Amino acid sequence: MRVTDLTLGLLTLLGGIAIYLSAINFHAIPGQDYGAGTMPRAIAFVTGLVGIFMITKAAIAGERLPGLQLAEWTRSGGAVLRMFAVLGLIVTYIVVSPLLGFLPTAFCVMLVAMLILGVRIPTAIIVSALTSVTIQQSFGKLLLVPLPRSDFLNVFW
Amino acid sequence: MHFIKTIVAVGGLMAMTGAAWAQEYPERPIQMIVPWGAGGGTDAVGRLLGAEIQKELGVPVNVVNRTGGSGVVGHSAIANADPDGYTIGIMTIEVDMMHWQGLTDLTYEDFDVLAIVNSDPGGVMVSADAGYDSVEALLEKIKSEPAGTFKASGTGQGGIWHVGLAGWLLSEGLAPDHVTFVPSQGAAPGLTDMVAGGVDIVPSSLAEGRSMIDAKRVVPLATMSPDRQDAFPDVPTLAETTGSDWNVAVWRSVAAPAGLPEDVKVKLMDAIETAYHSDAYQDFMKDRGFGLRWAKGDDATAIVAADDAVFGEVMTKAGLAAQ
Amino acid sequence: MSIVIEAANLVFQPYVLLVIFGAAAFGMFVGAIPGLTATMATALLVPVTFFMDPVPAIATIVTATAMAIFAGDIPGTLLRMPGTPASAAYVQDAYAMTQQGRPEAALGASLVFSSIGGIFGTLVLITASPVLAEIALKFSSFEYFWLVVLGLSCAVFISPGSPARGLIALFIGLFAATVGLDNPAAVPRYTFGSVEMMGGVQFIPAMIGLFAVSEVIRAFIKRASDVRPPSTSGKSIFRQQATNLVTYPVQALRGSVLGTAIGALPGAGADIAAWISYAISKKFSKTPEKFGKGHVEGLVEAGASNNGAMSGAWIPALVFGIPGDSITAIVIGVLYIKGINPGPMVFITQPEMIYAVFIVFLLANVIMLPLGWIAIKGARHVLSIPQKVLMPVILMFCMVGSFAINNSVFGIGLMLFFGVIGFLMEENDIPIAPAILGLVLGPMLEQNFVTSMIKSDGSFLAFFERPIAAGLGLFSIAIWTIPLVLWLLHRRSARQSLS
Missing domain, CATH: 1.20.58 (Methane Monooxygenase Hydroxylase; Chain G, domain 1)
Incomplete structure (x- = not known):
């Protein structure tokens, strides 16, 4: 625009x-x-x-x-949809993470983002899982950032 | 099948440990909110106390800085947390002032005050170049010059030392704005500006000016406390010199959201008391030149309430309170 | 000489060296993650230093911060997401170099000239600390006001494109800086009754939004896969830097000197130093048109400058116990705990301590070279990961980094807002850098202007009454008027030649 x-x-x-x-x-x-x-x-x-x-x-x-x-990309419906999708994912994280906790929310947000970009499903699952656990361990444990925790799935805390 | 068994087993284990944890407070990490920035005095007090409380209670105490809005953001975060003992915070004197300024509806009554762990009286400091040797000489000069000639700094508009200055001037029979207050980002920038010749007086705590006093760039003329301070035995009180009965001191306290269960409250207060009397805390406070003061539970609440009333009066007279 | 040996004995202990190494790795890690600043690294280290002797405690902080400031260049160069504010000044050039397939050249320049700037700053710290601090102590709000004006003018002039668009960006940043309660009058502005908004627009989430999230949005629109990671040249990281040093010796020296001087001013730190140095580099360059398009010259000067400022900040801290920036403010606190009261007396009573600090500084800036090399080699592989996998991961890091700065989801909201703003700005060729500087310096500008006016009872002349202020003021005005006058003269002569 x-x-x-x-x-x-x-x-x-x-x-x-x-x-x-x-x-x-x-x-x-x-x-x-x-x-x-x-x-x-x-x-x-x-x-x-x-x-x-x-x-x-x-x-x-x-x-x-x-x-x-209007820029070139706005004529492609997929591009516009993907733009709103990424904004929607950020909003989803803001709303959902305090309720579900960091691990499940982060995993889902990354997984969906990767699928939108066309990453193959196994790769997407593995990378999302590894990244969420790594962030949770490094930020949550090492740096003591109080990432939202959930009452279930808190085995790592 | 094996997979499902594992899930069931893990689930069962989690439920069991969960049940075991639920029996006694504390079962999980405690979050301690500090409403001021990392690296400041309040942050250091919070981190040190947190480490000691952690030893006492056996669960991690994570210090979390929630800054901004002259403390409103952090204090609101403490007051709005669940009163379950898993969120506590360092409550500072600003809680007695910000509601008078109309910034928030939050007052000390929204907190369970657990303990007061520190107190530093205000002071009167001038630049070494200014050539005053006593607070009487300074006061004489302030009275003889027209209002607005002298400028003071050392905290934000309506901050504690602004109120402290206004209260002192009122007690000397002067208008509360006879000395113009120049807002600054804190005591250190105010002191730097005074040494650079920007303002004349910094009425902050002597502890905050210690390194400048040691460097002989700043002269402490008086302390706004009933007795002389241990760390500055040569600095007289206002009562000794000008005869003013004005006292003001900042304090730091540990507080929780109002409505804490009684057993949790007792447990926390005991842990804080042990932390306060630990060598690490006592030595730290003495090394930094911070004043030690201990009061817990209702005694601490009474101190907070008394200051709240005094500040309300002075701030209204000085035009700092919201109409 | 015996003092130096005594000091060396304090430093060259296996334990201290181990601590330095660990702190360096920690600093690299924190600096390389966008959203975690050098200040944050220090704050996180403070509880750890409680359990150490004074020398290892200081060594920890010095090493970690020096490393974090350099490491901030890594994500800036590879992904256009500056890891620390100090890297934001030249991120345009560094990223352009990556796109041209020369990320090692950019990172190598950052690394080597960071080290040079740091070592230069340390040498100044050792030799001239008392003199410089004496000058800096004479600065009042009048001088600071002009210094900020100078910094903001630089931001507009270094931005690519038209000055009008640069000004729009600057005022977006300045306006965002007015939000909240932290202004001289302590009046809540544009908070809409929200407590979180009273805290104002926090710099880190805004920066992550403007620089990183806007990039993520673009990647989603283009579907990322068509952005191929640039191929990298096989040249060694260090060999090209010898050439750079021969080509730009003046720039390296100027950056080091200016960075150290700015760092020594209380309140002005590595970020401002980098901006001003970058602007000066462009102003005096033979090829200013290349700036912002992958030119290494600005990188050399600003890279040396921000690490010089890191060392410079210690001058007033050690000599008078007055912090030069937020990091040294924390360090002064740590020193007090250790029973050392920073001030002129330390030089007399515990000179070996001061010399130990100097040795640690030199060591930190030297050890930076091999450790930085490892970090660059490792980080380069980031580019071989397909963007479609990387972008969601970056998005996650952005959100966690924005959250961590004040431990609140409000930060993520801010990040989102500024991500959209940054995206729209880029679409319209409005540069982002001036907006960032406006946001950082806005509060300082307002604070110093309003308090100066109160002090002078409303007389604007007071801004020129003090000699240093007058000099800085005239210089700032000249920056704006001289190009304008030249432009007018040029136009007139052009018109005359036409007619």
């Missing part, structure tokens, strides 16, 4: 205005002129300037709206 310079400039300008509006209610440090709002306002100001600059430049170059160019 690629936008043209004119659109990018417009988005930047809108972003600047949005940041400025959002910062109106940030009050200053009591008794001072500066505080929580200073930085967002400065960011909003310069962002707006950059946006105006880009719009001007694109307009001089004779660009017109609308300006959205």
Whole structure:
């Protein structure tokens, strides 16, 4: 998904205005002129300037709206599906791992990811299993990272 | 068939060990949440106590840093955990301040305070180049100059030393913002800035300024405690010098989410008490120049509650509390 | 001389050497995994050092951190996922070299010039520590403000593509840095009532998202299998570095000097040093157009710089007990436990201890060469694994690394968010590096600006009243105005020649 310079400039300008509006209610440090709002306002100001600059430049170059160019890959349905699949896998891990524990969730997430990419099933199972156990042992045991644990399957802890 | 047998056997074994574990606390690793970053003073206290408690209880105590939001993130994580004794944490004085600032609804009442394990009184420190030899001379000068001439730093906006400074100024009959407070990321950046000539006073604990005091770049003028500190016997108290009755001290405590079962609570408190009296802990605290203080259970809760009330009053007067 | 021998006796013990070796391997491991930083390696080592004598305890930390900073280059070079923030400055070049089939050349340069920078920094540490720390101690928020401005300007100028896109990236990073409670006014911003958001946008998950997850998303879209691992040249890792040293002696020296100096400033560490050095390298290069496309010059300078900074950070730490970065802050804590109070007195009362630290430093930077060689040889095999198998594994490491930084799934959420942002940025040719620097330096910029304004009672002139601040300020302004003036002059002359 690629936008043209004119659109990018417009988005930047809108972003600047949005940041400025959002910062109106940030009050200053009591008794001072500066505080929580200073930085967002400065960011909003310069962002707006950059946006105006880009719009001007694109307009001089004779660009017109609308300006959205779809990249080659978006025409392949499989590619779009795979993109959403990987995002979905991350969300799945976030939601499921605290419930099921690290080992089963990590194994499943990796297995599905590999199958999507077309790894052969035996290879996918072996690599997923080895990786989850290795991560669990090295991070969980050696580095004491409190990976989510489950009440079953906790033989390794 | 053999495969299935193995699974059944393993399953049975797990169930049995599970049943055996369920009999007595603790049966699995305990997580200790530290609301401040790795490498800081609170982190060191947590890690050392954790190691000693681990010896006592016989299960691993894993120290977990949950930082950010001036301590709100970590304290919330402790309070929101299950009160089963498997999540404890280091609770710091910020818990008595952040709810006054309106940052969170969390107060000390959301915790079971197990023990207070450390306390460091605030101080008055100036740069060696500034040429003050006593806190009276400094106070004289502060009073004679218009408000805002003097600047102090050493913690974030509304942080403990900000409140400590405001409380001291109030006790001397001055406006709480007579000395402008410049927020900093902690005592060390504040001290560095003072030595570089950026601010005039750092009202943090003397322990935090120790290496700078030893390097003769910072002069400690007073301690905000009822008695002189063992580590700094030459530094007078405020009461001895200006006659102010203002006292402030940070403390660190071990706390659990409110609603701990009584037997778990007793077991934890005993383990912490042994850890506190261990040579490793006592030596560590003395070496770092941290003040030792012990109170457990209801005594500790009373200290936390008393500070909560005092801070609420000072912060409201100083305009630091949320309206 | 007897002190040096005494110090050597403290270091050259079988136990100490074993500890150094173990710490080196540990540092390599931690640094090579994206998401685990050198600071984290140190923090994890602290409980272990409780049970050691002072010299092995310091040796552990020094070796592990020096190694972690180098090892951060390995995933950066091979997979475009910098292992530590200090490697992010030149990851573009290093990865481009891998794509051209020269990963050894990139890693070899990182390794050798890391070692050179580290050794140079140590020599400075030994000879000039008191003098340098004295200068650094004069820095107040005014000087730091300009230093940050300088660093951010560098980020925009080193980014490939148009400065406008570089600025957009920078402001994405700066805006992300405003989220949360950790600002001078302690007001929660853009938290939407969430406690986790009060902690702000953590750097590590954001970095993993922008650099690594965006790459994983791309691999899924292309279905990965059509990305062939580049073939590797058979040349030795070290031989090419002799050529590099002959070609870029000035760059290596400049990187070492600047890195050490920046490291010695309290609060400024290896990451800022790498960025500034990379920018300077590009500015003064004869071939700036090659930067970002697999050119080794920036790698030489910034690689030397970040390890120089590692050593430099110890100067204020040892001389005044003031930490130069988060790692030395931890080390000062460890020293106190060991009954050594860092400060001028140690030089008089326990000089053998100071010399032992110096020897450990030299040793760590020398041992880095053979150990690094092994690590590179091992890591090279990462590339022979098919991407379709590797990418899911990397995704898992990304998630665990994002989780580990604050032990919360919130980190994984952040990682996902920034993964999508990074993907969209790349699709639109917006460089990622300035966004990272904006995120890192945003809080420092705000803190130093707001506190300076409070100190000066709102007068902006105060930023030029102190001599060092004035110098840094004028320099920063010159960086922005001179190219602009040159550009205007150029345009005018072009127009005149047209008419």
